Amino acid sequence: MNTLMALLIGILYASGMYMVLRRSMVKLIIGLALLSHAANLLIFTMATLRRDRPPLIDESETALAAPYADPVPQALILTAIVIGFAVSAFAAIMIHRVYQTTGTDDLDQLHTTDS
Amino acid sequence: MNSLILRTTTGFLLSLLVLFSVYLMLRGHNAPGGGFIGGLTATAALTLYAFAFDVATVRKMLRLDPLSVAGLGLVLALVSGLPGMLGGDAFLTSRWALLALPDGTEIHLGTPLLFDFGVYLVVIGVGCAVLLTMAEERGE
Amino acid sequence: MVLAVIAPALHRVAPEQAGRVLALAVAALFTLFALTPHEAAPLVYAWAPSLDLHVSLLFDGLGKLMALIVSGIGSLILLYANGYLHGDARLPRLYAALLAFMGAMLGVVLGGNLLFIFVCWELTSVTSFILIGFDHDRPAARAAALQALLVTGAGGLCLLAGVILLGVAGGSYELVELAAAPGLREHGLYVPALLLVLAGAFTKSAQVPFHFWLPGAMEAPTPISAYLHSATMVKAGVVLLARLNPALGGTELWFGMLCGFGGATMLVGNLGSLFQTDLKRVLAYSTVGMLGTLVLLIGIGTQAALAACVTMLLAHALYKGALFMVAGGVDHAVHTRDATVLSGLGRAMPITWAAATLAALSCMGVLPLLGFIAKEKSYVAALGAPELAPWIVAASLAANAAAFAMAAIVGVRPFLGRPMEQSEHAHEGSFDLWLGPLLLGVCSLGLGVAAGWPFAGLLEAAAGSVYGSEFEVALKLWAGTEGVYGQALLLSGATVAIGALLFALRAPLRSLAGGLRFAAALAPQRVYQLLYEGSLGAAALLTRRVQNGLLNSYLRTVVLALVGISLWSLWRQPHLMVSFNVGEIRTYEIGIVALILVSCLVAVRSESRMAAIVALGVAGLGVTLLFALFSGPDLAMTQIMVETLTVLLFVLVFYHLPQYARLSSSFERVRDLLVSLIFGGLMTLLVLASSTDILDAPLSEFYAQNSLVKGHGRNVVNVILVDFRALDTLGEITVLAAAAIGVVAMLRLKPARKEGA
Structure with a gap:
């Protein structure tokens, strides 16, 4: 399964990067979303994939019985997902404003402002 | 989106979904759920309502500005860190109290619950701020 | 201790009489220094012990002498500034900068730790930069300030490198310990360390070929020039060399470098001063020359030379400070500093005249003044040099003769002769203006006649601390005519004769040498200018090339660099294992992966935005399923909610945005596709290469064990979020709130559409 996940992550990264490299800002956003999926899956895969061993302590136990899916990366990813949402929202709305102000969504036409 | 069916069902759904989100939030400590998930669910419910009726209705229902909700959440989360600090430990060290109900069940109440509630409010506030404002933008 | 005395004084700059009050305060400091007995042991306060950085104050003979010079002349300068810039709104700023400088300078002269120094x-x-650029609305002042900063700053970097090398070689940054460190001179790092330290000291003390910044620094108002660029700051390099003499001195290299550069500077500076007409520039060149002499004397390193060095240091501070203030006073009175014009001011400004005469006589080295003793001592030192004595003597003779002529030009000539036109308006400046130079002039005389009486013991101690051990310094006005003393006296006579000749010939000299020598002396200035403009140009070119403002070219660079670095380090990994683990794949899992892949491709290829968004949503759903399958229920729930909201938001936003247009050429598409594929391939490789239990750390085990016991929760992920790592979560929700504020601000606040924005 790792191999399959590795392939999947690679393709997610590649397509996200390709989208980010486009000149359209809309594609940039979609690319960002794909990249964040890729990153989350990357962390998830790095910490051993386990089926049906969620990090929940059984009613009968006082500690998590091994083997369990690592809770630390999961906490990490959970935050990352939410932050990713905030970033996407922020970026999307910024692009919306940029388009309203400049009338273009071509990134290459925006470069004069900062050089 | 002026569908009567949508409006009617959403009316029911909203209260159910918000209730569910609070449930998710509360049970988060022992089962899948928590402030983030609960907050997101509530946001989704409110957004759905905004689509069925309109944004103004939702805003009226919230009473507070979404950003104020988020601010309130932040304050709650901060406050939840104080008891630990007052007790001489590091900021945000948890404190627990056992609440015994008359029927014999015991409930653990602790600062982390308050903290999670803060997270819940922040997520609702942020989600609503973003989506509602954008939805208004669209209406213009 | 010293800095603490200075700091509160900084804030008292507001009142009218501030200058006088501050001068008194500094004078009190001077008295304090004078009354404190000097001692060889340093006072140590820990500052940053982990860096071996201590504030250790070394109040030995040299430290005390310099501290007295800095605070004594400092108090007079503050007074002088009060008169010179009377009523100027910028005066408080000047005081503040001067006092800050004074504090820093005291740190340099009293510091016992190289890093602290x-x-x-x-x-x-830095303070010198502020002070030179004091008239910041004049371009010339700004340029001079920048030049001084760049030259001394570059030197400072060399010094830092040198100091660190020394610390490594000697095992300590404490001067006292370094001096005692055995085998430092034979250490492999000795030569580079020495060269770097010398570069620092030479730039600071304006040695050839870095001397050009000092005359430029004369753009500063006179009180500043008088203080920084004659009496104190430029001496920092000399002081540093003197401080390091016990630790580093005595080698061939030390002797050669110091004598070579010091001697060259001595000649260039003193002779160069004769070709100038602006009084302040004349003085500046002569200061350069004097600094050369001091370096030369340290280089010679004999007891006689070091005794001469400290005597000269004191004498020079006294007379050069006075001459600068005189020049400023003259400028103040008749609004010119042109030596060819000034004449006959003596009657109008008798007190200034007296001060100028005393200072000039000391500078010439005429009999009853301190300058005479210093000059005699330097001749004795030159005669006693271990090597090259005749050359050093000849160079000293030329330099001193030139100094004689210079002193005549500045200190005597303007006051004699026919009164010039403007002299009708000339008048004596206020009390503040003449007290300083007069006091210094009287000191030159008094110390000379009394053979340095209150200072004799101090000078001895100072020379001792430069030499490394105490020795006797015979400070006599009349040393007799036997042996070297006789020769020295003879040389003094020759000095006066040649000096007088040079003074008489000053006009033809100026016209004759004006073009040729002046240009040669300025050559390093040209080099500086070229370097300066060159680096600016190169920076601009690089910026245009690299910072082209195109997002995707930045990204491409970053990605390719990342890939390159990662591949390189993977390549160097000795046990690179790419494990293929294809067992245990269930069919529906393949289905989910395929679903993500397909929607991913759709999102990339689709010509329709809505299709792309929907595909993105489906991909997110697939990811959700993966989380759910592999034991991440919280993740799955979060992901699905976020996915829903994201799709909603994107639909809302993209509704307003234009349809896709074909913006990139086919070439760009293929190029970007290649970059992306390489990047994706790398990530796949990384996942395959990383062994799967990297994150199987004790950390997870701790959470697994304590979640219920200490956190009262069975959902470990949630307990981590709201209890164990609650501070991180707090940070996160703060970020969320900030993002929301940003979003609302962007949407709500709509400025009028700007033209061309």
Whole structure:
């Protein structure tokens, strides 16, 4: 399964990067979303994939019985997902404003402002 | 989106979904759920309502500005860190109290619950701020 | 201790009489220094012990002498500034900068730890930059300030490198310990360390070929020039060399470098001063020359030379400070500093005249003044040099003769002769203006006649601390005519004769040498200018090339660099294992992966935005399923909610945005596709290469064990979020709130559409 996940992550990264490299800002956003999926899956895969061993302590136990899916990366990813949402929202709305102000969504036409 | 069916069902759904989100939030400590998930669910419910009726209705229902909700959440989360600090430990060290109900069940109440509630409010506030404002933008 | 005395004084700059009050305060400091007995042991306060950085104050003979010079002349300068810039709104700023400088300078001269000295050293550079550029609305002042900062700053960097090398070689940054460190001179790092330290000291003390910044620094108002660029700051380099003499001195290299550069500077500076007409520039060149002499004397390193060095240091501070203030006073009175024009001011400004005469006589080295003793001593030292004595003597003779002529030009000539036109308006300046030079002039005389009486013991101690051990310094006005003393006296006579001749010939000299020599002396200035403009140009070119403002070219660079670095380090990994683990795949899992892949491709290829968004949503759903399958229920729930909201938001936003247009050429598409594929391939490789239990750390085990016991929760992920790592979560929700505020602000606040924005 790792191999399959590795392939999947690679393709997610590649397509996200390709989208980010486009000149359209809309594609940039979609690319960002794909990249964040890729990153989350990357962390998830790095910490051993386990089926049906969620990090929940059984009613009968006082500690998590091994083997369990690592809770630390999961906490990490959970935050990352939410932050990713905030970033996407922020970026999307910024692009919306940029388009309203400049009338273009071509990134290459925006470069004069900062050089 | 002026569908009567949508409006009617959403009316029911909203209260159910918000209730569910609070449930998710509360049970988060022992089962899948928590402030983030609960907050997101509530946001989704409110957004759905905004689509069925309109944004103004939702805003009226919230009473507070979404950003104020988020601010309130932040304050709650901060406050939840104080008891630990007052007790001489590091900021945000948890404190627990056992609440015994008359029927014999015991409930653990602790600062982390308050903290999670803060997270819940922040997520609702942020989600609503973003989506509602954008939805208004669209209406213009 | 010293800095603490200075700091509160900084804030008292507001009142009218501030200058006088401050001068008194500094004078009190002077008295304090004078009354404190000097001692060889340093006072140590820990500052940053982990960096071996201590504030250790070394109040030995040299430290005390310099501290007295800095605070004594400092108090007079503050008074002088009060008169010179009377009523100027910028005066408080000047006081503040001067006092800050004074504090830093005291740090340099009293510091016993090389790193501490370096910090103060840099502070003097910075405050000097502020002070030179005091008239910041004049371009010339700004350029001069920048030049001084760049030259001394570059030197400072060399010094830091040198100091660190020394610390490594000697095992300590404490001067006292370094001096005692055995085998430092034979250490492999000795030569580079020495060269770097010398570069620092030479730039600070304006040695050839870095001397050009000092005349430029004369753009500063006179009180500043008088204080920084004659009496104190430029001496920092000399002081540093003197401080390091016990640790580093005595080698061939030390002797050669110091004598070579010092001697060259002595000649260039003193002779160069004769070709100038602006009084302040004349003085500046002569200061350069004097600094050369001091370096030369340290280089010679005999007891006689070091005795001469400290005597000269004191004498020079006294007369050069006075001459600068005189020049400023003259400028103040008749609004010109042109030596060819000034004449006959003596009657109008008798007190200034007296001060000028005393200072000039001391500078010439005429009999009853301190300058005479210093000059005699330097001749004795030159005669006793271990090597090259005849050359050094000849160079000293030429330099001293030139100094004689210079003193005549500045201190005597303007006051004699026919009164010039403007002299009708000339008048004596206020009390503040003449007290300083007069006091210094009287000191030159008094110390000379009394053979340095209150200072004799101090000079001895100072020379001792430069030499490394105490020795006797015979400070006599009349040393007799036997042996070397007789020869020295003879040389003094020759000095006067040649000096007088040079003074008489000054006009033809100026016209004759004006073009040729002047240009040669300025050559390093040209080099500086070229370097300066060159680096600016190169920076601009690089910026245009690299910062082209195109997002995707930045990204491509970053990605390719990342890939390159990662591949390189993977390649160097000795046990690179790419494990293929294809067992245990269930069919529906393949289905989910395929679903993500397909929607991913759709999102990339689709011509329709809505299709792309929907595909993105489906991909997110697939990811959700993966989380759910592999034991991440919280993740799955979060992901699905976020996915829903994201799709909603994107639909809302993209509704307003234009349809896709074909913006990139086919070439760009293929190029970007290649970059992306390489990047994706790398990530796949990384996942395959990383062994799967990297994150199987004790950390997870701790959470697994304590979640219920200490956190009262069975959902470990949630307990981590709201209890164990609650501070991180707090940070996160703060970020969320900030993002929301940003979003609302962007949407709500709509400025009028700007033209061309």
